[in-house]
Structures are given as C-alpha cells and as structure tokens.
Amino acid sequence: MSSEFIGRIREIRVLQKRIERISSSGRGAAFTIRGRRQVGKSRLVQELCDRAGLPYCFWAASKGAAPALAVEDFVAALAGSSLGENAPIPSVRTGSWPDAFAVLASLLPDTPSIVVMDELPWAAEQDRAFDGALQTAWDRMLSNKPVLLLLLGSDLHMMERLTAYDRPFYGRADTLRLLPMNPAETAAATGLDGADAVDAHLLSGGLPGILRVWPSGMTALDFLRQECDDPASPLFGVPQQTLAAEFPAPDQTRRVLEGIGSGNRTRQNIAVASGSVEGGLPSGALSPILRRLATEKKAVVEAVPLSVRPGKPAVYRIADPNLQLYLAALRGAFELVERGHADQAFRLVQRRWDAWRGRAVEPLVRESLQIAGATGDLPWDGVETVGGWWNRQFDPELDLVGADRAPVAGRVFFVGSVKWLNRPFDRHDRDALLRVAPQVPGYDPDTTGLVVASRSGLDRRIDSEGIDLVWTPEELLSAWGDRQLHGPS
Structure with a gap:
C-alpha cells in the first residue's frame, strides 16, 4: 500500500x-x-x-x-x-x-x-x-x-x-x-482492479491496518500466501485484537459470535453451535446476545427476507469480512503458522476460499446495487434498498431483491442471482434463476427485472434475453468509483 x-x-x-x-x-x-x-x-x-x-x-x-x-x-x-x-x-x-x-x-x-x-x-x-x-x-x-x-x-x-x-x-x-475503506479505496490502496480488487477488499475487510502492508499489485491469494510466513502479520493480528478488545472473555457472547462466524446463519443452528454438552443455547439466552451483537457491538448483521410480504426466518452474519474469514478459516491457519507450517496454513484457507468468497461478496453486491439505485444508475427508478429473499425452508433462496423500501416492500423492481465464480454465469445458472424468480412475493413477469451478478460475466453461449442487468466486478467498483479517491494535497 x-x-x-x-x-x-x-x-x-x-x-x-x-x-x-x-x-x-x-x-x-x-x-x-x-x-x-x-x-x-x-x-x-x-x-x-x-x-x-x-x-x-x-x-x-x-x-x-x-x-x-x-x-x-x-x-x-x-x-x-x-x-x-x-x-x-x-x-x-x-x-x-x-x-x-x-x-x-x-x-x-x-x-x-x-x-x-x-x-x-x-x-x-x-x-x-x-x-x-x-x-x-x-x-x-x-x-x-x-x-x-x-x-x-x-x-x-x-x-x-x-x-x-x-x-x-x-x-x-x-x-x-468511521467505516472501513470502501472497495474503490481498497482498489487504489492495493493497485488492483476488477475482480482482484474485490478479492482484496474481502480479504482485508477494507481495514487500513491490513492494507498498509499490502504490496501494490499483489493479488489476494498471493498476499495470503506471503502473510502465512509471518505469525505477526496484521492479517491475523487485526481480527485477534478485535476479539481480545471487544470480546475478551470466552463466554456465551463469544461462543455465539464464533458460531455465526463458522457459517451458522439461523437461530436454530447458532443455538446448537454455541451451546454446551447439555444442549443448544436456550432461546431466552440467545435473543439478548444476538440483539447486543447486532445493535450495541454492531459486530453482527441481522437480515430478513425482502418482498411485499413480511418474511421469516431472520439470518445473521459477521459484519466485518476479515473477522468473518478469521473465524471461518484464518484462525485455524494461524495455529499452523505459529508451528511453522506456512504451506499447510495457506492450503487450508485456499480450500475454503471460493465457497467463502461466494457468500461473503453478497452483501457487497447488494450495497453496490443500492448505491447505484440511489444515484439513478440502474434501469429502474425508485430502488432504495437491496436485500435477498428466502422461504422458511431456504428452498429457494434468491440472492438479490431490489425494492422501494424494507423490510416489507411496496414494489419489487428486480430479483437476481450472485454467482461469484471463476467461470461465467452459464445456461444452468440462468435457467435456475428463471425458475425460482416468480416465487418472490411481488414479482411481476411484466415489470420485474432480472439481475445477474457474476465475477466472470455471462457465458457467451447463452442467450441473455430476459436478463436486464449484468453486474460485474467493474460495475461493483464503479458504484463507489465516482467518488474522488485522493484528497487535496
């Protein structure tokens, strides 16, 4: 940097x-x-x-x-x-x-x-x-x-x-x-662009404490490989400091946070993951902890399905991508790094990287679309909020819903899918989106658009008819990119 x-x-x-x-x-x-x-x-x-x-x-x-x-x-x-x-x-x-x-x-x-x-x-x-x-x-x-x-x-x-x-x-x-640096600022700090800049933002969480040691032009996985040789790297140290300062005791709050960080999103799964040998954490104990994590500590984000009808259940995620990755993979990698097994540590995170990135990028895609909606840069006028939708069985689950308000929308402008993969959005992905989109309450086949967010764009072999917007890493960055990155000297 x-x-x-x-x-x-x-x-x-x-x-x-x-x-x-x-x-x-x-x-x-x-x-x-x-x-x-x-x-x-x-x-x-x-x-x-x-x-x-x-x-x-x-x-x-x-x-x-x-x-x-x-x-x-x-x-x-x-x-x-x-x-x-x-x-x-x-x-x-x-x-x-x-x-x-x-x-x-x-x-x-x-x-x-x-x-x-x-x-x-x-x-x-x-x-x-x-x-x-x-x-x-x-x-x-x-x-x-x-x-x-x-x-x-x-x-x-x-x-x-x-x-x-x-x-x-x-x-x-x-x-x-003061929030972490936005993706465009991360791109400027790392000297990266496109998908590589988004990867850098997810790995670092946009935190200057990590970005200050990021060599210009180095990709996220190369940076990770390099930092696995350094037990004192801020890539590990920054989330460790956050946990030590804000959640120093290994109590129920810490266990709930770790349960969410390990990939549990629903109350039921979080209760099981943060419970004891006697069983899951009771609802009466879990609810105030989740409320404190979300409203006081702001370490956790709570989301509910977005549509024209009230929806349940709520899902939870770690707000900071770097802390989220630490709880999911970097903590285990650090234990290997401390023992001098840098290659094993890197491979541990690398194995989980694609799946973790695919989930972690979704809030970033939603926020970028919401910014574009507020600035009038989407094909629909009136988009003020972007979320997701799911039913009680999480089958199906739609990654993107653009609407006029939340948590209960008056109008759904678009629904869509996030496929942040190393391959283009293909025919199978398109057919799946077309099949499940009509299940979102408020979807109108005549007025509701379809959005595809893809790390690698559209497969050239598929017909894009019916897809109203393709949101690539470049579009994601451009949502923030109109802001001047460098201040006056």
Whole structure:
C-alpha cells in the first residue's frame, strides 16, 4: 500500500468544515469519531492535523491506567505538543480531570486549534467522574475558545453512550462513525482492479491496518500466501485484537459470535453451535446476545427476507469480512503458522476460499446495487434498498431483491442471482434463476427485472434475453468509483 493518504475524502471534508466553523464563530466544536480497531481513526485525525497546520495536541489513553496516571500522561502530552510550546504548564494540584482540563483551557489560544483524545472509553472506564468533568470543562471553559475537540474510541457502544441523552455530554458533540475503506479505496490502496480488487477488499475487510502492508499489485491469494510466513502479520493480528478488545472473555457472547462466524446463519443452528454438552443455547439466552451483537457491538448483521410480504426466518452474519474469514478459516491457519507450517496454513484457507468468497461478496453486491439505485444508475427508478429473499425452508433462496423500501416492500423492481465464480454465469445458472424468480412475493413477469451478478460475466453461449442487468466486478467498483479517491494535497 502506498504511504500516500488514500480515500476518506468525505470524512476529511466534514472535519475541515468544523474547522471553518470554529474559525468564523470563535467558539469551540466537539466531535466524536467511533469505529472498529484498525479502521483508521487515528490516521484520519493525524492527516487532518497535518493538513490544517494548526497547533494541536494528540493524546491516547492507556487501557487500565489509574485516573491519576492518565491525568499525568494527558498533561505531559499537552506540554510536549504545539499547544504547550513556549508556554508555562500550570501544576495539577489534585491529579484530577477537572485540573487537567483547566490546564488545557489555559493553553488554548484565541486562534483555532485541535485537541485529540484517543481511546476515550479507556479513560472513562477507569474514572466514573470523567464524563461529568469533561462536560463541565467544555461548558465553562473549552467551548469559549475556537478549539476542535475530537474524541475517538473503538468501543462503539461506549462511544454511543458518551453522547446519549442520559449522559453529561449529551447534545454537545457531533458524531461520525468511521467505516472501513470502501472497495474503490481498497482498489487504489492495493493497485488492483476488477475482480482482484474485490478479492482484496474481502480479504482485508477494507481495514487500513491490513492494507498498509499490502504490496501494490499483489493479488489476494498471493498476499495470503506471503502473510502465512509471518505469525505477526496484521492479517491475523487485526481480527485477534478485535476479539481480545471487544470480546475478551470466552463466554456465551463469544461462543455465539464464533458460531455465526463458522457459517451458522439461523437461530436454530447458532443455538446448537454455541451451546454446551447439555444442549443448544436456550432461546431466552440467545435473543439478548444476538440483539447486543447486532445493535450495541454492531459486530453482527441481522437480515430478513425482502418482498411485499413480511418474511421469516431472520439470518445473521459477521459484519466485518476479515473477522468473518478469521473465524471461518484464518484462525485455524494461524495455529499452523505459529508451528511453522506456512504451506499447510495457506492450503487450508485456499480450500475454503471460493465457497467463502461466494457468500461473503453478497452483501457487497447488494450495497453496490443500492448505491447505484440511489444515484439513478440502474434501469429502474425508485430502488432504495437491496436485500435477498428466502422461504422458511431456504428452498429457494434468491440472492438479490431490489425494492422501494424494507423490510416489507411496496414494489419489487428486480430479483437476481450472485454467482461469484471463476467461470461465467452459464445456461444452468440462468435457467435456475428463471425458475425460482416468480416465487418472490411481488414479482411481476411484466415489470420485474432480472439481475445477474457474476465475477466472470455471462457465458457467451447463452442467450441473455430476459436478463436486464449484468453486474460485474467493474460495475461493483464503479458504484463507489465516482467518488474522488485522493484528497487535496
């Protein structure tokens, strides 16, 4: 991956807009940035500081640090920053956060500046008074100066709670959730295009922590082969860090997550996979865990069938493709890597790669079609959501349904199939799609289109009549590709 900062143009512009706001108003603005580990929060903010050319302080909390030590470290960061240059640092009398924020206020200039507090949940979890001290300091001192206060954290639920209505800092900060790099940004970072770029995005999850070590132009499987020689590779380390930080205990939540990661999608199968020798996990215990994983941790995605009728059952998947692959195959490969069996580790993942990729790419295809629908780049006007459809027996199961709304559609615009294989979409695939498409509630043979998403396009020997859209890797990337990849220098 090039050392040049790639992507994040929307996010940089959002933050630059806040700098313009504090410059014109003379008052401060607070902004929380949350996102998973290795998604690039710190790198994004450092890039902003470098581009802005303003005095700034960048402080990161340490997990488990006592409050007094955290305060001491914060004041030391202030002293060593461009805010503290040529300025006497007042003493901290009590080693408390109110004193630390008083020191910060004394150093803030009357011109714009930036203060970054990274890994904020680690500071808050060690001191229950932290949130209140921050709110008081912001209201009484900090917000009166043109400072951009950036609060970063990897625990999504904790960061959401920081600005919740029942917390002291409620209503005082705007919020940005930083997602992984999109497929077009991954393509730019890896120097790949087409199907190879999509493979790279699936393997890396779009996480800069992995992409930063990706040699330009190297395909996904070649990169995997290379990394199997390195037990310290971020390909293994990044998902391990995510699990250790967010799911440290081998409890029921961790077992449910692993059960989903191993390929179980329905409640029944997840309950069996995450149960004990006494039997599957009871529904009363499983439901709150799934809800927490989906709504609080946002580690799992829940989906229901999309059509003009309410549908069941719900299915679940791991939100992050890299973590999904780790739970499905990379974890077993890592155990071999640690024992020095790099070739065996690579072959283990390689054997599962095609089947895993075929399932993992489906959400990416749906999202790209949904983006294209929102921008008017599909043959149908009004496509606002794209999902899948299945009956209770999962026979049949349609990969693509484009509609006007979810979870119950008013109109189905298209249905389709995803065949992300090393061969073209052939006659057998087409006939299967034509046979099952009419079973989707809301399908109209006169108005509902057929979409094929294929890694290798259409087989030249089949008649494409009746197929309204062929969605290839190039089309998938182009859904994001109109966005400018490189920001202003």
